[in-house]
Amino acid sequence: MSSETFRVAIVGSGPGGLSAAAHAAKLGVSHVLLERADHLSDTIYKYQRGKFVMSTPDILPLRSDVTFGAGKREGILANWDSQIEELKTNVRFNAEVVAIEKSQAIFKLRLADGSVVEAENVVLAIGLQGNLNKLSCPGSDLPIVQYQLDDPEQYEAETIVVIGAGDAGVENAVALAKQNSVIIINRESEFARVKQGNLTLILNAIEKADIQCYYNAEPVRVEAKAIILTTAEGEARVPCDRIIARIGAAAPRKFVESCGIIFPNAERTSLPEVSSTYESNVPGLYIIGALGGYPLIKQAMNQGFEVIEYILGNKLEPADEPLLQKKFAGLGGADVDAIITEVRTAIPVFGNLNPLLLRETLLESDVHVIKKDGVVFKRNDYTSSFFTIMRGRVDIQFNALDPTQVITLPTGSFFGEMGLISGRRRSATALAATDCVLLETPRRTMLKLIKSVDSVRRTLDQTAIMRQVQTHLAPGVSVADLQALVNTAELKRFKPGDVIFNQGDKGEDMHLIRAGSCTVSMRVGGRDIVLSYVPSGNYVGEMALLSDAPRSATVKAAHATETIQIQGDAFRALLNSQPSLKEKVETKFRQRIMQNEQMQRRPEAGGIIQFLIEQGVGEGTDVLLIDESLCVHCDNCEKACAETHEGISRLNREAGPSFARIHVPTSCRHCEHPHCMADCPPNAIHRAPDGEVFIDDSCIGCGNCERNCPYGVIQMASPPDAKFNLFSWLLFGKGPGPGDEMAFDEANYANQPHGEKQKRAVKCDMCKDIAGGAACVRACPTGAAMRVSPEEFMSVALLGQ
Amino acid sequence: MRFILRNIIRKSRGGAAVKEQIVDAEILLAGRGNDCGVHLPDPRVLLHHAEFTLRKGELYVAPASGADLRVNDNITQMIRLAKGDVVKIGPYDLIVEVNNQQGEVVLSVELVLPLDNDMTRIAAQSNIQTGHFSIRALSWGLALFVAVTFFTVPWVMSVFPDPGPQLNSQKTPLYLTTSTPTAFWSSGDISTAHRFFGEACKTCHVTPFIPVTDGACLSCHKSTEHHADPLKFQFASFEGRACQSCHKEHQGNRTIALSHQEFCAECHQDFNKNAPKSDLLAASDFGTAHPDFKPTLVIDSAIHQVERSQFISASPPPREDSSLDFPHDRHLRVTGVRDPVRGNIKLDCKNCHETDSSGAYMLPISFDKHCHQCHALKFDIYVPDRELMHGKPKEMFKQVSDVYDAIAMRGGYEEPESPPLIRRRPGVQLTEVEKKEALDWAASKTSAILNGRFGKGQCDSCHKIFETPASGGPTGTGWGVEPVSVANAWFPKSRFTHNAHRDTECTTCHRAQTSTTSADVLMPSIATCRTCHGGEHATNKVPSTCISCHGFHRKELDPMKQVVHASGVQPMSTVTKP
Amino acid sequence: MRQSILVHRNHFFLKIALLVSILAIVAYVWHQPFERPNGGTWLGYTLGVAAGGIMIWLSWFGVRKRQYGIGILNLEDWLSGHVYLGLTLAVVATLHAGFQFGTNIHTALYILMMIVIISGLLGLYFYIRFPLLLTENRRGMTTEIMVQQIADLDRELRQLAMNLDDATNAVVLKATQETIVGGSVVQQLRGYDSSCATAMARLFVERSESNGEDARRRQLLTRMVRKEELLKRMRRDVQLRCLLKFWLVFHVPFSIASLVALLVHVVTVFYYW
Numbered sequence A: 001m002s003s004e005t006f007r008v009a010i011v012g013s014g015p016g017g018l019s020a021a022a023h024a025a026k027l028g029v030s031h032v033l034l035e036r037a038d039h040l041s042d043t044i045y046k047y048q049r050g051k052f053v054m055s056t057p058d059i060l061p062l063r064s065d066v067t068f069g070a071g072k073r074e075g076i077l078a079n080w081d082s083q084i085e086e087l088k089t090n091v092r093f094n095a096e097v098v099a100i101e102k103s104q105a106i107f108k109l110r111l112a113d114g115s116v117v118e119a120e121n122v123v124l125a126i127g128l129q130g131n132l133n134k135l136s137c138p139g140s141d142l143p144i145v146q147y148q149l150d151d152p153e154q155y156e157a158e159t160i161v162v163i164g165a166g167d168a169g170v171e172n173a174v175a176l177a178k179q180n181s182v183i184i185i186n187r188e189s190e191f192a193r194v195k196q197g198n199l200t201l202i203l204n205a206i207e208k209a210d211i212q213c214y215y216n217a218e219p220v221r222v223e224a225k226a227i228i229l230t231t232a233e234g235e236a237r238v239p240c241d242r243i244i245a246r247i248g249a250a251a252p253r254k255f256v257e258s259c260g261i262i263f264p265n266a267e268r269t270s271l272p273e274v275s276s277t278y279e280s281n282v283p284g285l286y287i288i289g290a291l292g293g294y295p296l297i298k299q300a301m302n303q304g305f306e307v308i309e310y311i312l313g314n315k316l317e318p319a320d321e322p323l324l325q326k327k328f329a330g331l332g333g334a335d336v337d338a339i340i341t342e343v344r345t346a347i348p349v350f351g352n353l354n355p356l357l358l359r360e361t362l363l364e365s366d367v368h369v370i371k372k373d374g375v376v377f378k379r380n381d382y383t384s385s386f387f388t389i390m391r392g393r394v395d396i397q398f399n400a401l402d403p404t405q406v407i408t409l410p411t412g413s414f415f416g417e418m419g420l421i422s423g424r425r426r427s428a429t430a431l432a433a434t435d436c437v438l439l440e441t442p443r444r445t446m447l448k449l450i451k452s453v454d455s456v457r458r459t460l461d462q463t464a465i466m467r468q469v470q471t472h473l474a475p476g477v478s479v480a481d482l483q484a485l486v487n488t489a490e491l492k493r494f495k496p497g498d499v500i501f502n503q504g505d506k507g508e509d510m511h512l513i514r515a516g517s518c519t520v521s522m523r524v525g526g527r528d529i530v531l532s533y534v535p536s537g538n539y540v541g542e543m544a545l546l547s548d549a550p551r552s553a554t555v556k557a558a559h560a561t562e563t564i565q566i567q568g569d570a571f572r573a574l575l576n577s578q579p580s581l582k583e584k585v586e587t588k589f590r591q592r593i594m595q596n597e598q599m600q601r602r603p604e605a606g607g608i609i610q611f612l613i614e615q616g617v618g619e620g621t622d623v624l625l626i627d628e629s630l631c632v633h634c635d636n637c638e639k640a641c642a643e644t645h646e647g648i649s650r651l652n653r654e655a656g657p658s659f660a661r662i663h664v665p666t667s668c669r670h671c672e673h674p675h676c677m678a679d680c681p682p683n684a685i686h687r688a689p690d691g692e693v694f695i696d697d698s699c700i701g702c703g704n705c706e707r708n709c710p711y712g713v714i715q716m717a718s719p720p721d722a723k724f725n726l727f728s729w730l731l732f733g734k735g736p737g738p739g740d741e742m743a744f745d746e747a748n749y750a751n752q753p754h755g756e757k758q759k760r761a762v763k764c765d766m767c768k769d770i771a772g773g774a775a776c777v778r779a780c781p782t783g784a785a786m787r788v789s790p791e792e793f794m795s796v797a798l799l800g801q
Numbered sequence B: 001m002r003f004i005l006r007n008i009i010r011k012s013r014g015g016a017a018v019k020e021q022i023v024d025a026e027i028l029l030a031g032r033g034n035d036c037g038v039h040l041p042d043p044r045v046l047l048h049h050a051e052f053t054l055r056k057g058e059l060y061v062a063p064a065s066g067a068d069l070r071v072n073d074n075i076t077q078m079i080r081l082a083k084g085d086v087v088k089i090g091p092y093d094l095i096v097e098v099n100n101q102q103g104e105v106v107l108s109v110e111l112v113l114p115l116d117n118d119m120t121r122i123a124a125q126s127n128i129q130t131g132h133f134s135i136r137a138l139s140w141g142l143a144l145f146v147a148v149t150f151f152t153v154p155w156v157m158s159v160f161p162d163p164g165p166q167l168n169s170q171k172t173p174l175y176l177t178t179s180t181p182t183a184f185w186s187s188g189d190i191s192t193a194h195r196f197f198g199e200a201c202k203t204c205h206v207t208p209f210i211p212v213t214d215g216a217c218l219s220c221h222k223s224t225e226h227h228a229d230p231l232k233f234q235f236a237s238f239e240g241r242a243c244q245s246c247h248k249e250h251q252g253n254r255t256i257a258l259s260h261q262e263f264c265a266e267c268h269q270d271f272n273k274n275a276p277k278s279d280l281l282a283a284s285d286f287g288t289a290h291p292d293f294k295p296t297l298v299i300d301s302a303i304h305q306v307e308r309s310q311f312i313s314a315s316p317p318p319r320e321d322s323s324l325d326f327p328h329d330r331h332l333r334v335t336g337v338r339d340p341v342r343g344n345i346k347l348d349c350k351n352c353h354e355t356d357s358s359g360a361y362m363l364p365i366s367f368d369k370h371c372h373q374c375h376a377l378k379f380d381i382y383v384p385d386r387e388l389m390h391g392k393p394k395e396m397f398k399q400v401s402d403v404y405d406a407i408a409m410r411g412g413y414e415e416p417e418s419p420p421l422i423r424r425r426p427g428v429q430l431t432e433v434e435k436k437e438a439l440d441w442a443a444s445k446t447s448a449i450l451n452g453r454f455g456k457g458q459c460d461s462c463h464k465i466f467e468t469p470a471s472g473g474p475t476g477t478g479w480g481v482e483p484v485s486v487a488n489a490w491f492p493k494s495r496f497t498h499n500a501h502r503d504t505e506c507t508t509c510h511r512a513q514t515s516t517t518s519a520d521v522l523m524p525s526i527a528t529c530r531t532c533h534g535g536e537h538a539t540n541k542v543p544s545t546c547i548s549c550h551g552f553h554r555k556e557l558d559p560m561k562q563v564v565h566a567s568g569v570q571p572m573s574t575v576t577k578p
Numbered sequence C: 001m002r003q004s005i006l007v008h009r010n011h012f013f014l015k016i017a018l019l020v021s022i023l024a025i026v027a028y029v030w031h032q033p034f035e036r037p038n039g040g041t042w043l044g045y046t047l048g049v050a051a052g053g054i055m056i057w058l059s060w061f062g063v064r065k066r067q068y069g070i071g072i073l074n075l076e077d078w079l080s081g082h083v084y085l086g087l088t089l090a091v092v093a094t095l096h097a098g099f100q101f102g103t104n105i106h107t108a109l110y111i112l113m114m115i116v117i118i119s120g121l122l123g124l125y126f127y128i129r130f131p132l133l134l135t136e137n138r139r140g141m142t143t144e145i146m147v148q149q150i151a152d153l154d155r156e157l158r159q160l161a162m163n164l165d166d167a168t169n170a171v172v173l174k175a176t177q178e179t180i181v182g183g184s185v186v187q188q189l190r191g192y193d194s195s196c197a198t199a200m201a202r203l204f205v206e207r208s209e210s211n212g213e214d215a216r217r218r219q220l221l222t223r224m225v226r227k228e229e230l231l232k233r234m235r236r237d238v239q240l241r242c243l244l245k246f247w248l249v250f251h252v253p254f255s256i257a258s259l260v261a262l263l264v265h266v267v268t269v270f271y272y273w
Helices: A015-027 A073-086 A167-177 A196-207 A253-258 A297-311 A321-331 A336-346 A355-364 A417-422 A443-452 A454-473 A479-488 A542-546 A568-577 A579-601 A603-614 A636-644 A675-679 A704-708 A726-732 A796-800 B118-125 B135-159 B181-185 B192-197 B214-218 B261-268 B367-371 B393-410 B432-451 B456-460 B526-532 B572-576 C008-030 C042-064 C075-097 C105-138 C143-161 C166-177 C185-190 C197-207 C214-246 C248-271
Strands: A005-011 A031-034 A097-103 A106-111 A116-124 A159-163 A181-185 A211-214 A218-223 A226-231 A234-239 A242-245 A285-287 A366-370 A375-377 A386-391 A394-397 A406-409 A429-432 A436-441 A490-494 A499-501 A510-515 A517-524 A527-535 A554-557 A561-566 A623-627 A685-687 A693-695 A715-717 A760-762 A785-788 B002-010 B016-024 B027-031 B050-055 B058-063 B069-071 B079-081 B086-089 B092-100 B104-111 B296-300 B305-308 B337-339 B343-345 B465-467 B479-481
Touching: A005 A015, A005 A106, A005 A297, A015 A031, A015 A073, A015 A116, A015 A297, A031 A116, A097 A253, A116 A297, A159 A167, A167 A181, A167 A196, A167 A211, A167 A242, A196 A211, A196 A704, A285 A297, A321 A336, A321 A355, A321 A366, A336 A355, A336 A386, A355 A436, A355 A443, A417 A443, A417 A454, A417 A510, A436 A443, A443 A454, A454 A479, A454 A510, A454 A561, A479 A568, A517 A579, A517 A603, A527 A579, A527 A603, A542 A568, A542 A579, A561 A568, A568 A579, A579 A603, A675 A685, A675 A693, A675 A704, A693 A760, A726 B135, A726 C042, B050 B104, B058 B069, B118 C143, B135 B181, B135 C105, B135 C248, B181 C105, B393 B432, B456 B465, C008 C042, C008 C075, C042 C075, C042 C248, C075 C105, C105 C214, C105 C248, C143 C166, C143 C214, C166 C197, C166 C214, C185 C214, C197 C214, C214 C248
Parallel strands: A005 A031, A005 A116, A116 A285, A159 A181, A159 A242, A181 A211, B002 B104
Antiparallel strands: A097 A106, A106 A116, A218 A226, A226 A234, A366 A436, A375 A429, A386 A436, A394 A406, A394 A429, A490 A561, A499 A554, A510 A561, A517 A527, A517 A554, A623 A785, A685 A693, A715 A760, B002 B016, B027 B050, B050 B058, B058 B079, B069 B086, B086 B092, B092 B104, B296 B305, B337 B343, B465 B479
């Protein structure tokens, strides 16, 4: 059969691949679908049993001969199998392509078993998973070693060793621990690479001794029923029934390049460039799906459909065309391509996105047509979207005191990136200088772009640095004067607890904190005393510079922090050229010294800051604290919360640590960069204009946010059946009391809806919909409960009391 | 020989791990201890709990001393085991899987009753959730108790008809049983006067939710008089005021009359503003703001005209025209007075002035009781056993002429100056001529006596004599005695009790020793009273309020209110009938 | 760092309370009715209405406390006012009664009311004092953590006793199995457990003559002592928290009762007017 030459050979039976194959089959195009595994769509197949698969982006219509909708893994796979069956698609399983050569317009695909498939066109739909890494140590070929886990529940009462501290490894380990004794092997001393959610899972499991963990351990040798490790303590023999190695996968890049496809740069994340018809630089070789930069199932399936059309030489308007037309309706009905090209040319940030990515970005962005002097956003708004100017000009009022001071941004420039980066309130007000057209891109989309497209990040960073320096460090100093300083400045990222600089260090660089916050501490009498808490938008390190002495204090990142490091001499030069600025900086300098003096006299205040930082209050924007010297444990705060939020309390007073009479109950801190937002399939978590982080009704109850929240303030719950009625309860004790759920009622059980109710994620929304503010605080009889913003609360003045 | 132990470890969701372990031993110990072949690490197992032995291919199990061993759920001592037998050791089940003659024994060992999780158990058996008291139930209970005790019961009782006022009834006065539920509604002790029917709420509280009406009061106090003549002094008529507005009940066991001088002072402070026509003077405090007394006197004894004169302390002092001539000083002379019988005796006030039964006022002086002993009205030493009648001038003439006619008829009169005919030895018959002569003498003698010093003269010593044409007047001899007239109370609008003052000398208030004439009004001035008495709020003197001397309701006036029989209230007279 | 309800809003409610009380007292002294001062005079009625009003307002706290997310005033304001006006009530009501007492509903009401006020003062003391005691007693631990630690100790105890003689093992097992904290209200209030299995076990181990296993026994003892210490603290914690609610057992029922009494008082006073 190798003699036959197909019109299309599709490599990889993921969503993209099978959609393509299906379409080819539908159109009767001769084709073959080559799948390495013995089943379709291996990646999804390897999802854990029962995993809920999303169908984002919802707005995008599906265009494929294979149906697909959000649902459980099993359902989706079964559906695809049957449809592929019906369409008589020509699938070859266990056919791993090891090489693709092209000789006069015919591709030869060499398979692992040595056979060769010939085709005129090749569609690469292999995704990014690539080949799983194998254990390198002797004995790795023994039967007890396996590299994937299809169904954790098929093993019981075994001793299983999981190697690898990535998400896959952790997820497997946790799943297996339910009914096996699990040992996880971690090369490092901590689980650095995993998602926050998985991190909490695994650490809890280890703490509860459900899972045993070997840190800093490497496998040396595998035996019949054991594995030998090198650990800090020396060699350890771990008897076990099974070894599951999840040590990542080699990106398919090498293979792809071997096919003659060129990557734009050497960065790990970069992807091959493809034309708007998905054709790579090798004619006849097409790339779709994740490898082409489209990780979402629906996109891939659409591309599968489209690529076949393109191969047949048909024109086809992209699936999102109508949507984009709707979006641009406000711009006098110019046709989509024209506008896209306009965006490409007019807006440098988006200049070198590939057309499809750009389309997608525009799809998620909003187009605003604003009249002259219209307000785009105000200072202290709590929005974090990103604006680009497509037409017209925009004025930025950067000086709170004097609105006449403005920077005018020309067409093509962008603004609003500071809110995006720092996660704090807008630091300036933006007005339309002329009638203008703006693109508003949501935080999520922007972050994705910044991650995936270097060019975007770079341009963004440079301008951002300039602006941040201008706003926070040297207001009113012209761009020209700052250029020198900014050129030498560079971005630094710090993990929680990282030291930015140490007391006594030499060095006079300054750090302008642009995201996160840090603590300034000083070593006095052998112990560190926290002197102050520095939120983003402030700078540290100027003291050494001004007094050219070594660092007088240690500065640590309170949590994930980004700073702009400014060269000392560059800044000194700036100061000398800007007497007024010098004046300002020096006053601040004197204040700092005085403040430090005070704090050294009051170490307990520093202790409180330290404690609060440890509790992650530092990254919050609005935190509920309880003064234990007043709290009478009446739990009225919880009741108030429950009663003002369909019967479920969002806070747990009792839980949570205490220090020096301050109790940090388990309740949302409304973080600057909310961890819960990180991974919300339906994008149901938002930040309200006043800063409240809340979950809207589109929550699907997947529980990601619950896992991602490091403070455990999100819970999955369904509202109780019975509602609290004040008087019938007060007088006759009928129905549930305030804050407690209806007790199970045997009699009524029969006529109550059975089966568990759909649970949804619930968390504190700071009572944003209730006039008068947080119910918990207002319901506190003794005034023990307080909501504070860390900056204020951790200011010396307040702690002084 | 060898025992094969299958240690079964159940996992959640039914899975099980089996660890095989081979023990070679003659006697297989089962227990907690490390030395046991069948090591059962659970505190509920004894250190050495049981031992398995093989004898001629048969497997036996025996409990250690005091150990509880069950085989197939029967407590047993040494017993032979067959395949499939279940040996219970504490929480463990040991099942004989294989037991063949080759002396191979396979025992499966499983912990079937693991210790439950400590945390959950502590949580389960201890209760650290506070607030397990049904405040609601308590509240209901207490509330109900209050409602029943203090409302329902009294109310039910109040529905039964009140016995009404119980004047001189034989049964114990109800006020001695104030603990009866109806008393729970009483807002305070009932006044002394009303206590005896205190329990009969409805006597006064006639209709619920209507304040007590005058009718209720008047059902007993019909004739309570006005304070001032409503025609003359409209403002003092207390129109539209209820009895209640002055007489507040439930103020405790005391009088319910107002005694506050301020109450009177409201009108009497600057009285003449209120009553220009009245000649009463302003008064508001006995000690400091009270006018001197004005005695009410006889100013013309002939027609007994009485009127309020000027202040007692005025000079010349007010004088009373009593037509009597009684010098107190002479009678009270320290050297005493001469008594015809007892000789010289000393008199004091009590000899003549005696208090009435109430001890409040002095009885009137009577001649026979107080004067006669010394002042006997003899008129002829030759007729020693006869006296003039006091206070009856008209009969006096007949009385005296009778005496002398009789003498003339009988003779034997011893006065030397008289004619012999009169002085004749008695028993001698007289002729008609002699008779006429004798009677003429008798007539002349009579008028001589009456106009003489034992007649007219004697009366004159105390009384006023008036002349009339000869042989006229009451005596028929041309003179008469004026009637004595004395005011019976000099201060009619005030009350005074001599008894209360009995320990003070009369003379401290009444200056009698120096009074030469009975025209003197021997009453004290306010100054005298004030030596002991002050106003209501006096601290260093006897506090005396207005009503200590003056009454509010004045007997001489008409009833204050017409008696209205409020519905249901009957006058007491009818109630007390059995 | 935060102010207590007593100084809340810079003594706003204290000031009001003082003002009202002083007004009442001044009026009472100045007003001299011809009868004994009582509820029947115009001042009496005024004070009566005031007192009644205050009583009802105070009782409304029970409702307001459970109406969440409404109102301009925070619950803290309400409580602060509740405390101070509560004390004022004692003054106003006494003056309304004109110091007249007897065996009647009116005095009954007065007594009920005073019980409420006094129990309220007790509660106030608890509210002011106990939070600190609780905090100090807990040393930053939550109940869960304490239970957790006890549970751990129990496990260790059983382990240690495992190879000791059966008698010791038995008492230790008992000790670990019969750990009881709190319980009935009485037990909670008592704050200690006279028949604490752990204490018994400790005594037993202390007394029992050692046979070689000294080291183990010492470890046993140290753990049992630590466990007892934890239990002591937990029981204290429960006791304090129980007291924080228990005073309401008097405060609430009596306030309800006095509301009823108030009604009866008003009705009867005008029934026999």
